[in-house]
Amino acid sequence: MTAHIRTSNSRIARFRKLSVAGIATAGAAAAALTLAPSPAHAAEPASASAPAATVQAADAPAPKKAKKTYPDNLDGWIKQSLDIMKDKGIPGTYEGLHRNIMRESGGDPNAQNDWDVNAQNGTPSKGLLQVIQPTFDAYHVAGTANDPTDPVANITAAANYAADKYGSIDNVDSAY
DSSP states (O other): OOHHHHHHHHHHHHHHHHHHHHHHHHHHHHHHHSSSSSSSTTOOOTTHHHHHHHHHHHHSSSOOOOOEEEEEEHHHHHHHHHHHHHHHHHOHHOOOOOHHHHHHTTTTTOOEEHHHHHHHTTOEETTTTTTHHHHHHOOTTTSSOOOOTSSSHHHHHHHHHHHHHHHSGOOOOSSS
């Protein structure tokens, strides 16, 4: 019976060794996974003793951002323009743009003024914010269409003009 207990104990010991080895292997794998930096730590410099996985993760290219899409309507045009304006440092808010668009064109991107002094001089005001061609050309924002009737190009050019003349489209409360 003592021999049987010893045999059982040695089997248990081997099982424990195997189990501990299995846990140690799993633990090493888990430790290896936790060595990859989180995005917040990815910018930290790697030390000379850092595991290779950490250095590779820090050197990996950042994932590309998906291109943002906007609805093809007044709300979408304003939001797209605001994103471009923010990127270019042009001040303005949704409310300021919307208020001026509704006063100038009623939200019609094809609106054209054929009766004011600009139209009489051969340069009618066009688009959502009723921009004349010379003003559009002078204040066109790179990255938008080179067309004063394109809703996003019209909004951003007009907001750029208003920022130059009035500080922001938000400060415009009448024809400008």
